[in-house]
Amino acid sequence: MKESFEDKKYAPVGVFDSGVGGLTVAREIMRQLPRENIIYFGDTARVPYGSKSKETIIRYSRQIIHFLESMGVKAIVVACNTASAFALEEIRPEMKMPIIGVVKPGAKVAAETTGNGRIGVIGTEGTVGSRIYTEMIHRHNPGAVVLGKACPLFVPLVEEGWLKDSVTIEVARRYLAFFQESDIDTLILGCTHYPLLRSVIRDIMGDTVNLVNPAYETAQGLKRLLKEHQIANDGKKELFAEYQFYVSDAAEKFKNFANSILPCEIKEAQLIHIEE
């Protein structure tokens, strides 16, 4: 028994997202758990997930988890808010290994740190429409008032690279005007692309609103989970953890984006046909 734990410790963590957004989660895991090896899958052939239905997202997530299992991962991080919202609770009972999403850790910290019990959530249509953040926040803080607003143009603006652009500021002003006079003291960045717009959102919301980045909380949650299951890589310290990247399309473009936001240089992203 001990033997298999020893083996598992050195197995990689599987991380998946609809595309590049989940790299902000992978980045936090690299920072906070520098010994863990990672296999990342980005579903770039079917990106984005945010506007698609629950049934479709569950089907896609199952295919990806199947692939990650076949690669011998020891735990899975669903680094996509939409997939966490739609698929995680459905799939968890089918799983033998630990699995963690980005919604619960972000919701928990928001529920516990809000002063006035008024929390905003921004995300894709799918995530906001699912009301999953409201549900998760109420588990920890039943009296909290949760206000959700979908911001569908944020992802394409980030992918266009217009991170601090006047157009992006105007779009953000429009979307975030929803929270005017709502008196929220906490805003959850409920989509993995949004931390890349953090400074624009910070300028509009002001310093009195606490911005919650679920990527950070998810890495913390993963650390606890690996420890609980006694599968954290606390054995012999390697100089560098190993990171592997797989995508379902446009590997070169993925690699360039990844190299612009990760702390390390990616040499290659491998293409696989996830449908098969």
Next chain:
Amino acid sequence: MKESFEDKKYAPVGVFDSGVGGLTVAREIMRQLPRENIIYFGDTARVPYGSKSKETIIRYSRQIIHFLESMGVKAIVVACNTASAFALEEIRPEMKMPIIGVVKPGAKVAAETTGNGRIGVIGTEGTVGSRIYTEMIHRHNPGAVVLGKACPLFVPLVEEGWLKDSVTIEVARRYLAFFQESDIDTLILGCTHYPLLRSVIRDIMGDTVNLVNPAYETAQGLKRLLKEHQIANDGKKELFAEYQFYVSDAAEKFKNFANSILPCEIKEAQLIHIEE
């Protein structure tokens, strides 16, 4: 032999797109060929196509054509610029029935009507990067100068419904500034969503630049193609042609969008799993 032509005349035309954009082509077919029945497929589970690779688009297009063939269509319209650019020439030799895309008809009319031989093309990253419009224009007008510009935010802006919005105008100004001092007299709207931004584009480009809408030309081309193959529905005139809609996801949302731009009311869009 005559018998089978008679049968085929009443068969529907298959039209497909990555999502809702191709409805602007379906709308033109409804207007110009009011007797033709249509089966439309929108690949809403995998939309958008514009940022994906050639190999992926060919695979998706093959699956959809297979589905449309199984529905007994007599001809196929590829109502998506990216799929026309990447997949049409590849797939045509495999086909038994006539197939037409949106690129060739648009390129032909631009090549023939330009006065000064300077033509602009706007479209998705995939369409513009493929240089397919340049190639097709040169078949009809080898001396023409063709300038292409990808406009990746136009599709999400249309899908957000911001058709005549100040943000859309600013984004369009930025993208179209590319054509300043280029002296083009013709601009091809090389993505099926773009005709919905026609008035914004018209205001920025001015009256001296002729805007080519490939949807219009494609319906004209389809009319000629059906006649050539003697399969046009010129038989007994039905009061109303029959239109059927299929999607790979989010049928209700598709229906609402379709009803906002089509001349007729859609009762239902049916969901199918195109991967299987």
